[in-house]
Amino acid sequence: MTQQDFSTVLANVNGVHLTTSGAHFKQVGEGLPLLVVENQLGSAVIAIQGAHLLSFVPAGGQDLLWLSPNAIFEPAKAVRGGIPLCMPWFGGHPEGLPSHGFARSTDWTLQSARNLADGRTEIVLSLQDSEQTRAMWPYAFNFEFTIVVGTALDLSMTTQNLSDTSVPYTYAFHTYFAISDYTQVVVTGLADLNYIDTIGVERRLVQQGDVVFTGSTDRVYLDVPEVQTIVDGTRSIRIASSAHSAVVWNPGEHAKNIADIGSDAYRQFVCVERGDVFDNALTLAAGASHTATMTLSA
Numbered sequence: 423m424t425q426q427d428f429s430t431v432l433a434n435v436n437g438v439h440l441t442t443s444g445a446h447f448k449q450v451g452e453g454l455p456l457l458v459v460e461n462q463l464g465s466a467v468i469a470i471q472g473a474h475l476l477s478f479v480p481a482g483g484q485d486l487l488w489l490s491p492n493a494i495f496e497p498a499k500a501v502r503g504g505i506p507l508c509m510p511w512f513g514g515h516p517e518g519l520p521s522h523g524f525a526r527s528t529d530w531t532l533q534s535a536r537n538l539a540d541g542r543t544e545i546v547l548s549l550q551d552s553e554q555t556r557a558m559w560p561y562a563f564n565f566e567f568t569i570v571v572g573t574a575l576d577l578s579m580t581t582q583n584l585s586d587t588s589v590p591y592t593y594a595f596h597t598y599f600a601i602s603d604y605t606q607v608v609v610t611g612l613a614d615l616n617y618i619d620t621i622g623v624e625r626r627l628v629q630q631g632d633v634v635f636t637g638s639t640d641r642v643y644l645d646v647p648e649v650q651t652i653v654d655g656t657r658s659i660r661i662a663s664s665a666h667s668a669v670v671w672n673p674g675e676h677a678k679n680i681a682d683i684g685s686d687a688y689r690q691f692v693c694v695e696r697g698d699v700f701d702n703a704l705t706l707a708a709g710a711s712h713t714a715t716m717t718l719s720a
């Protein structure tokens with residue numbers, strides 16, 4: 423568990439408090455510290471480990487994010503659901519380092535919290551290089567993640583390369599969206615785009631019409647437009663991002679082999695992950711910084 427003292431940062435901020443995963447979610451594991459953010463426009467729950475959003479509820483609405491009923495809250499293990507931050511690399515690593523990078527399983531620092539004049543709440547978390555990160559990724563860096571909770575959830579990730587060489591960089595906001603049943607939803611905003619189907623032998627295909635799910639799905643859409651919409655009956659969720667890729671994932675029945683999902687729960691989410699991955703991978707020049715934004719709204 424993080425040893426951070428939040429009292430100075432949270433002094434004079436209304437509607438933000440610290441709790442634990444055990445008190446808030448009653449789920450298994452050693453437990454993790456969480457920040458709860460509540461205002462008149464919406465509410466959110468953020469794990470300090472991973473700067474990981476676990477819940478976002480616009481006032482009077484329902485949670486946009488899915489958290490697995492079998493989620494495990496353990497130090498150094500990514501929680502299943504919400505918005506894991508996959509960085510500074512997305513997917514598997516050629517030398518067997520943790521899949522999707524170390525950001526999602528490392529404690530971040532709470533930099534600031536403030537009530538904005540329009541009623542929203544802004545939280546800023548950061549992560550800098552350390553001996554532990556340099557052993558996996560030999561660069562000096564600063565990641566700064568700004569979360570604004572209102573009727574929409576506004577996210578902004580700034581990645582600064584503080585080293586004197588250029589750095590390869592891929593990332594994704596790996597969002598798990600709560601939906602009724604994965605076979606009932608339609609994802610718009612990806613029709614006619616090139617994608618890589620990563621199930622089995624990678625294949626490059628072109629999306630015909632909107633995306634629907636009929637079973638295990640794992641696809642990387644390239645050069646996507648700013649907005650996708652998940653249409654779930656009369657409900658819809660809008661995803662707007664500056665990122666150039668969209669990864670669409672649901673494990674289907676393979677979820678029975680994933681301990682923190684299980685054989686039924688997989689039906690209640692789809693992942694539509696915005697990031698810059700595969701052909702959209704980035705290189706950050708020495709001293710350069712990159713900002714990625716994403717806004718989620720119902």
Ligand SMILES: O=P(O)(O)OC[C@H]1O[C@H](O)[C@H](O)[C@@H](O)[C@@H]1O
Binds near residue numbers: 669
């Ligand atoms: O189990 P994780 O490491 O969290 O990865 C979960 C999933 O993330 C992404 O969606 C990838 O495209 C999938 O291939 C992967 O299975």
